Amino acid sequence: MIVGPAVLTTLLTLARTHGYLMTVVGFGLNLVSVWAALRWAALIGRVLGDAGCRAITKILSLVLAAIAVTFVRRGLMAALGR
16 A cells, blocks of 8 residues: 555645645655655665665654654644644
């Protein structure tokens, strides 16, 4: 699953904060990058090697955690009326 409930929620949140045009452009660029990564996954894996793949995984996990913290913080701020 490339697009699921979390992506739809993120798109709705981003559309509210950044506008529909920027959200659609970002979503389109994301789909292209996912297609390219899936299309050339074997080549990318060979070039990066095991250590490189682990490093990229850790970096992207950190980015995902930062995004999650931002969403939680914004939700709490909105719920508390700040």
